[in-house]
Each structure stands twice: as structure tokens, then as C-alpha cells.
Amino acid sequence: MTAVRDIHPKAPGVAAGVTEHMIHDLVHGFYARVRADDVLGPIFNGAIDDWDHHLAKLCAFWSSVTLMTGRYKGSPMKVHAELPGVSSAHFDRWLAIFRETARELCPTDAALLFIDRAERIAQSLELGIAVHRGQFVGHGARLVAPIVQPGD
Numbered sequence: 001m002t003a004v005r006d007i008h009p010k011a012p013g014v015a016a017g018v019t020e021h022m023i024h025d026l027v028h029g030f031y032a033r034v035r036a037d038d039v040l041g042p043i044f045n046g047a048i049d050d051w052d053h054h055l056a057k058l059c060a061f062w063s064s065v066t067l068m069t070g071r072y073k074g075s076p077m078k079v080h081a082e083l084p085g086v087s088s089a090h091f092d093r094w095l096a097i098f099r100e101t102a103r104e105l106c107p108t109d110a111a112l113l114f115i116d117r118a119e120r121i122a123q124s125l126e127l128g129i130a131v132h133r134g135q136f137v138g139h140g141a142r143l144v145a146p147i148v149q150p151g152d
């Protein structure tokens with residue numbers, strides 16, 4: 001039986017030259033920028049107490065996505081559905097920083113793979129949050145921040 005930490009020979013990251021070391025640098029570089037960002041920083045710094053734990057989890061996540069190692073066990077949809085106040089503007093910013101970081105830190109093929117997967121996962125998270133909030137999501141519609149009433 002294959003150990004969960006083994007890289008799957010047919011994983012998309014193998015052909016693109018992705019390594020665990022590259023994932024570590026991308027994840028750490030990306031979240032350093034996110035934490036310093038005016039739009040995203042307050043959300044992440046407000047929600048995450050243990051950054052070492054979060055970064056290790058996100059390295060495992062990207063390892064599972066690109067190298068199919070099965071290192072990540074979790075439910076991103078549940079975590080994001082419960083984040084208050086997140087809208088399409090946050091997703092656009094998240095992706096802009098991610099694309100910029102991946103292009104700067106990774107060789108082209110690997111950057112393109114990370115960006116492709118991030119865009120697809122962001123779209124599915126955005127849709128999932130909208131459904132969780134009971135928002136109508138028509139074709140091309142984007143996630144709207146909930147209106148907070150005084151006393152909520």
C-alpha cells in the first residue's frame with residue numbers, strides 16, 4: 001500500500017516540477033503578504049492565533065492538491081462558510097496576491113498549475129459560501145457581503 005506522504009507519480013505537480021520545498025516557500029511567502037495586506041490582513045489576523053499550525057496545514061493542503069500525497073485532512077468549505085463578511089472583493093484580492101506570489105517564487109509551469117488550482121478552488125468556495133448564506137447565485141453572479149443589522 002502507498003503511504004499517504006508519497007508523491008503520486010501521476011500527480012499534476014510531478015510534470016510541472018513542484019516540490020515540497022517549493023510549496024513551503026510559496027505558502028510562507030503568500031501568507032506573509034496576506035497578513036500585511038489592508039484588505040485581507042484583518043480577516044486572517046483576526047481568525048488565526050497559531051500561524052505555525054495554519055502554515056503547516058496549508059503546506060499539507062497544497063501538497064495534497066498538486067502532488068496527491070493525501071497529507072491534508074480537512075473541510076475548507078465548512079471553514080470558509082463560517083467566515084463573516086467575506087465577499088467577492090476578498091476573493092479577487094486573495095487571487096491577485098496568490099498569482100503575484102506564485103509567478104515570483106515558482107518556475108512558470110509550477111506557477112501556472114498553482115494558479116489554475118487556486119482559481120478553481122476559489123470559485124467553488126465562493127459559490128459554496130453564497131449557497132450557505134442562502135444567496136441566489138445566477139450565472140456569473142458574485143458573492144455579496146451580508147448586510148449586518150445593528151444588534152446582530
Ligand code: HEM
Pocket residue numbers: 040043044047048057058061073074075076079080083086087090091092094117118121122125
Ligand atoms: C476570500 C478569500 C479567502 C479568505 C478570506 C480565507 C480565509 C481563511 C481563514 C481566516 C482561514 C482560517 C480559519 C480558521 O482556522 O479558523 C482559512 C483556512 C483555510 N483556507 Fe482560506 N481563505 C480564502 C480563500 C482560500 C482559497 C482560495 C483557498 C484554496 C485555494 C483556501 C484554502 C484554505 C484552507 C485549506 C484552509 C484550512 C482549512 C482547515 O482548517 O482545514 N482559502 N482561510
